[in-house]
Amino acid sequence: METQPPTTTPRGRARARAGRSAGTTYTPLPRLENRWAPVEILTAEQVERLADAAFAILQDAGLEIRSARAREIYRRNGALVDDDTQMVRIGRDILEAMLATAPERFVLHARNPARDLHVGGRVVNFGPVGGAPNISDLRNGRRYGDLEAFRDILKITQTLGILHWQGGMVVEPVDRPVPTRHLDAYLAHIELSDLVWAARGVGGIQASDALAMSAIEHGTTVEALGARPTLLCVTNVNSPRRVDEEILDNIMALAAAGQCVVITPFTLMGAMAPVTLAGALAQSAAEALGIVALCQMIRAGAPCVFGGFTSNVDMRTGSPAFGTPEYVNATLATAQLARRFRLPVRTSAVNASPCVDAQATYETAFSLWAGIMSHSHLIAHAAGWLEGGLSASLEKIIVDAELLRGWAEILKPIEFSDAEIGLDAIREVPPGGHFFGSPHTLARYENAFYRPLLSDWSNHENWRDAGAKTATDRAHVLWQALRDQYVAPPLDPAIREALGEYVAKRKAEIGAA
């Protein structure tokens, strides 16, 4: 299958006919707006009771904040702080004052202005797999991630044009030394993509280097980035009710610089949170609000996103599950809570399947549906996530791209006119006839329908004779073709050079330290 040319996919055949390379075939997804009302599972009264519970948790139980600097900021702003236990308890009045300064919508700026990331309102954005220690594909199987795999993921998603922002650690480049790994990742983001990209969500150095490199990319200063934010960081807390210093250092640096903090408690029901949806949501909301408040204490108006990552576990084995009915309900409810707090919301399109199969697809389809219909603003892990996030899958990127492009098509307002209805065409075609040759058809058929990337609609005999390939087999061929046909976005050589110098300098400094 590896030797199979990409032109055996239907999309490939179309490409071959059109004589275009994949590099120019895929127009990036436009800014997507969900014109439908959000799907909601909680009543307004239930939302209010969860909000009350979240406030009560922060006021009575509090969070363990494992950074003296962060505790000092909370203390200065009226929270009750115990430095021995590191517990911080925050009154509802303080939290509500802080929430009042957090923006309900904002824009993060991309190097390509056409790809600015609009966060809030009815806009739906897709992001890539993040944080996976392993890379997997059909030929080479599952192994530790490396920088080449990291760069391949960026090339494939950039060629497909399916993402509204770029990672983040799309896969861990474990072949690079930990202390400077983030520098290689950031350089790859800037070189290979022209989207908003995410700083690593852990570590103060990782945040300050992201700020410096983003400033170079945008030809400006770190100070100036505050007025025109370009970065986000996506980070968890250590649920239940604990936040480690490395995470706090990262968040505080980005918030101080006016960049976007996407705070996402990872609350598996029955493990790091109560076994009930209501309990897990209350705890998750408390953890997120506590960090949003910190960001606002540091810089009033700093862009923050209310993240939710609540799912269930297999209570027989303890293994996490994603894309389940519980995950769908948690996603719908999380977005309702975010609206209650007037914050943008981040959820995910995820699955726990060990391979790219029907399970990976239905779990992802369920969670993606919930993300979109809940009015989630950032839908993370929407391309390439597999195995509960333990692997980034190159074939899964292609399967997910079909889902994302399909949704983008569905979200388009439909065309509607008398010419579209075509009463004359209907009258002209005789009973039992067909419309293939109708002028009404011929005038439109070229671009009448969405053209799939991966789907094979050929009949059984043709499919069998072409090798009886599954969608995953075809995806294996396609991701390689897309990687090879990748075209880099424009980047000012002077900026490229300055970035190279910065990375070299920092590697030397960090190596010396």
Place this chain on the structure above:
Amino acid sequence: METQPPTTTPRGRARARAGRSAGTTYTPLPRLENRWAPVEILTAEQVERLADAAFAILQDAGLEIRSARAREIYRRNGALVDDDTQMVRIGRDILEAMLATAPERFVLHARNPARDLHVGGRVVNFGPVGGAPNISDLRNGRRYGDLEAFRDILKITQTLGILHWQGGMVVEPVDRPVPTRHLDAYLAHIELSDLVWAARGVGGIQASDALAMSAIEHGTTVEALGARPTLLCVTNVNSPRRVDEEILDNIMALAAAGQCVVITPFTLMGAMAPVTLAGALAQSAAEALGIVALCQMIRAGAPCVFGGFTSNVDMRTGSPAFGTPEYVNATLATAQLARRFRLPVRTSAVNASPCVDAQATYETAFSLWAGIMSHSHLIAHAAGWLEGGLSASLEKIIVDAELLRGWAEILKPIEFSDAEIGLDAIREVPPGGHFFGSPHTLARYENAFYRPLLSDWSNHENWRDAGAKTATDRAHVLWQALRDQYVAPPLDPAIREALGEYVAKRKAEIGAA
């Protein structure tokens, strides 16, 4: 894989632990209600323009009605009929008068009263694959259907309890002679399942035998069935704008007996209908309304369902596509039109994939989502449909069962109470701790979450060591176990005997003719 015991699936392990057979493990899906507002893509004004167009098509262009008997009924009710061209044109006033007598909701009665089929309102019902000439599974591949495969499908879906009504020709038993094939199919439905079942949608004899056998099943007379309907037929027309005599004979017999006619034009955009969504919907609505009107002319109040089966084709090859963005939009709009006409609506969960893979799953997930969120009342082909309906797949039944059971879980109202929120549990678990041992968890974990049928959440190593099976591989093991663990529903021996006699008598009569 064939020799793999079913207990290697997570569900199987649970079953083994519980020491129960699959026959008693799966409780049938309850009556499902969609508490959410329907997702709509058309404005009220657009719906009205499509309704106007449908009425205009019937009034100006008309339908070719290839039955003198049917034309006579239309004529007696004021339609303009030309017996030479067989064209029937129906005025809007007549159509609106006929629509006024069609019920907006009704109940079809099952032998098991707990499984009565409620059609209309917010109720969502799932039905099986229908009309497939081929059966396919991983071991034996794709071949013509036979009565054994037909019965296997009934056994598996009955054991799973995922359907709200039964076929219909779930697969064509081509090993049985065509003239009496329907008798074998109906007997299988009554013997193997206790749900409402569907008459074959083509042929007068097929309709009258269904009526006779349903009357025997319910211990009543064909005349009495009119007051307490038990049957539906799902039938297409010969789009564009033609209805053959065999279809009309079937529809007329069932409508006359007060049974449910589900009329579903099959309108592939650019083939049997205009290439545009608006045009295809207008034509499809006209075709359906023309037949609903006929049913009401025959028996005012006869239960009818407005069916929609509009999708696109690959304009490069002409092959049909299902579960596409166009299919989703057509489904959402079809349900809006049905509401405009105050008729229940039927759509489908379908795909055009050549095998049970990621494509089959995302296309089915898209169309199932659209069916449910559009407020479709009957969602046909929701278990086992593959390859654009050319095959019924035994593995696909299992994959679809996971989707259907997942949706049923999502549609349940969520539990919500102070005990569910569990503030005390949250306070008691220390920061960074876990909830596995919490009393709040222990009191609930047994039934806290949906238990999947097919999904495998084990880690990579365990999955690999168990043979690295895909969901489709596991489904192959599971459908065989479910078939073998099938338990037949109660059936009065006297009724069973009377049915046998009826079938024998009819086979002799038809053989002699």
